[in-house]
Amino acid sequence: xxxxxxxxxxxGEGASSPQEASPPxxxxxxxxxxxxxxxxxxxxxxxxxxxxxxxxxxxxxxxxSGSGKSTLLHVLGGLEAPTSGQLWLAGERADRLSPxxxxxxxxxxxxxxxxxxxxxxxxxxxxxxxxxxxxxxATARQARARREVLLDQLGxxxxxxxxxxxxxxxxxxxxxxxxxxxxxxxxxxxDEPTGSLDSTSTTEVxxxxxxxxxxxxxxxxxxxxVRVASHADRIVNLFDGMICDDAPVAMPRSRRAxxxxxxxxxxxx
Ligand code: ADP
Numbered sequence: 001x002x003x004x005x006x007x008x009x010x011x012g013e014g015a016s017s018p019q020e021a022s023p024p025x026x027x028x029x030x031x032x033x034x035x036x037x038x039x040x041x042x043x044x045x046x047x048x049x050x051x052x053x054x055x056x057x058x059x060x061x062x063x064x065s066g067s068g069k070s071t072l073l074h075v076l077g078g079l080e081a082p083t084s085g086q087l088w089l090a091g092e093r094a095d096r097l098s099p100x101x102x103x104x105x106x107x108x109x110x111x112x113x114x115x116x117x118x119x120x121x122x123x124x125x126x127x128x129x130x131x132x133x134x135x136x137x138a139t140a141r142q143a144r145a146r147r148e149v150l151l152d153q154l155g156x157x158x159x160x161x162x163x164x165x166x167x168x169x170x171x172x173x174x175x176x177x178x179x180x181x182x183x184x185x186x187x188x189x190x191d192e193p194t195g196s197l198d199s200t201s202t203t204e205v206x207x208x209x210x211x212x213x214x215x216x217x218x219x220x221x222x223x224x225x226v227r228v229a230s231h232a233d234r235i236v237n238l239f240d241g242m243i244c245d246d247a248p249v250a251m252p253r254s255r256r257a258x259x260x261x262x263x264x265x266x267x268x269x
Contacts, residue, residue, distance in 0.1 A: 015040055021256055022054055025057050025220070026057070026218050027220070028053075028086075029049055029051045029086065029088075030050050032085035032087065033046055033083045034075055034083045045071040046071055046072060046082070050243070059233065059235075060228070061073070061223050062114070069222040072192075077189045078105065078242065079112070089105065089187075107135060107136050108137070108255075110186065111180030111188045111189070113191065115191050117176040122163075123163075123164065125159050125161070125162055125164060126144075128164060129147040129150060129182055130143040132182050136183045155201075161170065170197040170201050173193060174197070177205060181212060186218060187217070187220070188219045188221075193221065201235050229249070
């Protein structure tokens with residue numbers, strides 16, 4: 001099955017990084033500030049975040065609760081406008097796009113998965129996954145084929161015809177991830193997609209994320225799980241709404257290989 005990447009987020013001219021070996025920049029922010037105004041006054045959730053994410057790059061965002069991780073993801077996906085600062089998506093200035101223009105970019109170019117699965121309760125699991133594909137212009141046959149592959153990869157093939165309410169919280173999270181990936185978006189934004197998963201499901205989700213990464217999709221993933229973060233190219237740490245650390249994952253190849261190897265390989269010895 002071939003799924004073409006949404007046209008909205010192809011990296012364009014002028015988006016290239018100065019370093020030749022680096023991938024072109026897919027997402028760039030400069031001095032992003034986000035304030036929330038409420039009854040108790042103003043809360044500054046982001047204090048000037050500057051970040052580049054290359055096309056196909058896998059970035060894990062970590063940090064304590066309240067450090068601004070979810071807010072950053074919401075701003076990167078156009079779900080909330082920044083108070084100030086700049087955001088570019090594939091070379092295009094995006095911080096002042098209208099909600100409608102963001103919706104168009106998200107439809108096929110950006111997949112988003114939240115902590116809450118946000119599935120449509122009146123639809124089956126299968127229809128929940130197919131809907132974004134149909135909205136992005138896939139034929140019914142294409143949408144069905146993509147859904148079947150994803151449900152298989154997530155161990156949910158037997159649940160295709162049930163309503164989301166009949167799934168466990170972890171299964172609902174996996175369906176939400178399948179929804180976000182069904183259009184093979186150039187950018188996946190995921191807020192703790194393994195937050196309520198057992199270890200088997202976490203492994204399935206990690207496999208799916210690694211496959212998306214290998215296919216050239218960029219991933220920005222909020223997680224508290226070091227095991228999940230260790231699969232990223234880079235870990236960005238937030239503290240009090242600021243990036244306090246941004247470094248490549250330095251994991252020895254041998255450890256990656258050991259993690260990728262099936263348990264049977266150990267049992268043989
Ligand atoms: P994290 O994801 O790291 O837990 P958040 O981005 O959810 O952090 O929150 C960062 C700060 O912004 C916190 O102080 C939080 O209370 C505040 N905040 C987040 N969303 C809202 C909102 N909708 N209204 C008011 N304050 C908010």
